[in-house]
Amino acid sequence: MSEIMPAACVIGHPIAHSRSPMIHGYWLNQLGLKGHYNREDVLPENFAEFVRSLRDHGYVGCNVTLPHKEAAFRLLDRASARAQHLQVANTLWFEGDVLCGDNTDVEGFIANLDDRAPHWDTHLKKAVILGAGGAAASIIVGLQERGATDIRLVNRTIEKAEILAHRFGPTVHPTPWSDLHQSLTDADILVNTTSLGMKGQAELDIDLDPLPRKALVTDIVYVPLETGLLRQAKQRGNPIVDGLGMLLFQAVPGFEHWFGQRPTVTKELRSLIEDHIRGVTP
Numbered sequence: 001m002s003e004i005m006p007a008a009c010v011i012g013h014p015i016a017h018s019r020s021p022m023i024h025g026y027w028l029n030q031l032g033l034k035g036h037y038n039r040e041d042v043l044p045e046n047f048a049e050f051v052r053s054l055r056d057h058g059y060v061g062c063n064v065t066l067p068h069k070e071a072a073f074r075l076l077d078r079a080s081a082r083a084q085h086l087q088v089a090n091t092l093w094f095e096g097d098v099l100c101g102d103n104t105d106v107e108g109f110i111a112n113l114d115d116r117a118p119h120w121d122t123h124l125k126k127a128v129i130l131g132a133g134g135a136a137a138s139i140i141v142g143l144q145e146r147g148a149t150d151i152r153l154v155n156r157t158i159e160k161a162e163i164l165a166h167r168f169g170p171t172v173h174p175t176p177w178s179d180l181h182q183s184l185t186d187a188d189i190l191v192n193t194t195s196l197g198m199k200g201q202a203e204l205d206i207d208l209d210p211l212p213r214k215a216l217v218t219d220i221v222y223v224p225l226e227t228g229l230l231r232q233a234k235q236r237g238n239p240i241v242d243g244l245g246m247l248l249f250q251a252v253p254g255f256e257h258w259f260g261q262r263p264t265v266t267k268e269l270r271s272l273i274e275d276h277i278r279g280v281t282p
């Protein structure tokens with residue numbers, strides 16, 4: 001009789017460029033576990049049905065990416081506290097017949113900073129976040145969990161920043177792009193969550209002059225690994241952290257749920273994905 005191997009997948013549309021199969025494939029191999037991790041391209045109109053029949057497709061759980069993260073949350077029987085707070089889920093698994101879900105982007109963002117800039121939050125008070133899209137919500141929650149009391153949410157479309165400020169409370173201050181310069185004064189951390197600076201997009205062109213040189217600068221864009229913002233910040237002496245670790249650490253909880261062992265974000269894994277981003281490996 002053939003052995004049944006646990007399988008998980010990432011569901012999105014489009015999904016061809018997802019690096020999640022490389023990450024989970026590396027861990028399966030490194031830990032000597034039998035299992036599979038696939039890509040599933042599912043249209044929005046078919047998503048609910050696909051998730052309801054996840055087990056019939058042979059899956060013990062899945063990651064969910066754009067454009068399905070809100071829909072995934074609505075399908076859960078049991079949501080983690082973070083998923084409830086954000087109304088978004090990116091990691092699904094079963095406990096018995098109960099479909100459970102979490103939002104692991106918060107954990108990914110925080111774990112990356114803990115790993116690359118230990119003690120970054122020791123004196124954390126003021127944060128500046130650029131962007132108010134889907135990813136910004138997770139970054140707000142992560143910074144609030146680590147003690148930020150003054151979060152300037154700078155966005156081109158101010159209405160979107162106002163909606164997030166309303167959802168996440170009085171520590172979040174919607175800020176028009178024209179006020180960015182003065183917002184940087186006294187900041188402890190600057191986070192780019194816009195798509196600016198990403199390969200194929202316009203550069204993020206800002207004047208960092210008012211930013212204290214001890215402020216941590218991080219970009220969740222990770223293609224390229226060193227964005228223009230990070231290069232500029234490094235040149236003036238600020239500590240920097242790139243966004244690749246967020247992608248790697250957000251994958252950890254899902255793997256543990258599906259395959260039963262907590263994996264490690266190793267230097268080897270990072271190098272593997274770095275090479276892929278640089279186009280060294282196909």
Ligand code: NAP
Nearest residue numbers: 131132133134135136156157160193194195220243246247
């Ligand atoms: P999104 O929901 O589409 O939000 C995009 C944000 O970028 C919005 O705030 C948008 O402002 C802003 N923006 C886009 N073009 C702009 C321009 N020309 N000028 C000024 N602002 C502009 O995207 P998302 O899901 O939040 O993702 C944002 C980025 O984070 C993407 O590059 C994504 O790959 C990356 N990301 C990385 C990780 C990781 O693990 N490292 C995780 C999630 C996302 P408006 O509101 O004015 O349109």
